[in-house]
Amino acid sequence: MRCSNLVVLAGLGTSLCVQPGAANGLKAPTMADLWQQVSMHQDAAAAATNPAGLDFQQLLALVGHAPVRMDVEALMSRCRLAESFLNGAQKDEVTKFVALAEAHIIRATSFVMQNHPLPVHAEFLRRAARRPQRKSRMKVFTTNYDLCYEEAGRQGRYVVVDGFSHTSPPTFDAIHFSYETVRRVGDTESFDPIPNSFHLYKLHGSIDWQRQETSGEITKWMQSGKPVLIYPRNSKYELAFEQPYLEMIGAFQAALREPDTGLLVVGFGFNDNHLAEPIMAAVRSNLSMKIVVVSPFLAPWNNGAANGPGECGSNKYLLQLSSLAAAGDARISLLNCGFEQMVPFVPDLAAETDLERHVARLRSIGAA
Secondary structure: OOOOEEEEEEOHHHOOOOOOOOOOOOOOOOHHHHHHHHHHHHHHHHHHOOOOOOOHHHHHHHHOOOOOOOOHHHHHHHHHHHHOOOOHHHHHHHHHHHHHHHHHHHHHOOOOOOOOOOHHHHHHHHHHOOOOOOOOOOEEEEOOOOOHHHHHHHHOOOEEEOOEOOOOOOEEOHHHHHOOOEEEOOOOOOEEEOOOEEEEEEOOEEEEEEEOOOOOOEEEOOOOOEEEEOOOOOOHHHHOOOOOHHHHHHHHHHHHHOOOEEEEEEOOOOOOHHHHHHHHHHHHHOOOOEEEEEOOOOOOEEEOOEEEOOHHHHOHHHHHHHHHHHOOOOOEEEEOOOHHHHHHHOOOOOOOOHHHHHHHHHHHHHHO
């Protein structure tokens, strides 16, 4: 936290602690949840057509996916591959399923509503995002589509620099990441950076991004346009080198090369090679970088009859990191806990501002 550059890589694990909101009752879906929900929607869609279409099990057989392997990412990859060699009605069935699955993923990840309670994210931002003036802004890179960090930032009155313009509609341009928000000191020529601000990079897109077909621009909160998301499939590596994802990946790689960088990896399983490889390259080459990896399943686990070696035993990247730490590499730390258990350990280096105390008072009045 005292490093000159603080970089956070947040994965699905940071959203699993979010409690369902009173308005919609939804919560962040796991991959197992998505598998179950997509199968139910496919069976319902098949039964509603006349003549009946392929149910979920028949679709699995068509694309050659083993039913016991309940992996949505692998299934979507199979479907995209099957579309390249199937013809006629069979290809149409697979194409319809892909569209159904992608539409459901957008709905399932749209669980954060306005004023959604996000105490863990809010406390993390309070402790980590307020940086001393001589240090750079915290950079949060997330693979999640949801709006947890945007909503927590809005509730805490943070300036969230996410690459979008302050126009209507907000339009993406990476140049906005190079701008700084400052406050003029009285009528003088002095400017002070505001304390409550951080950079947010959505590495796989966001549920509120749309690409306009005519101009190709990426905007927010418009009904028209195509959603800008990298859906779960094995082509994520190739898709990550299209715009705007290329800007995000490039910023991530550049941030890891900066001297005196602290990298906090939380809720990310090191299963995306296009993100894990830059981290390992930085571990090998950037001797001034410090890295903390946080996940609740790093260590071997035992749950009655079920047990496992832990992610440090089953994932090659985490195995390398744990081996380096065991060999005495003091730059690397691994915490076997979840996001909500980690936040209290984050040091509170900056004093609470008057604005934060004022916002807390107003929110307590509204809750009462």
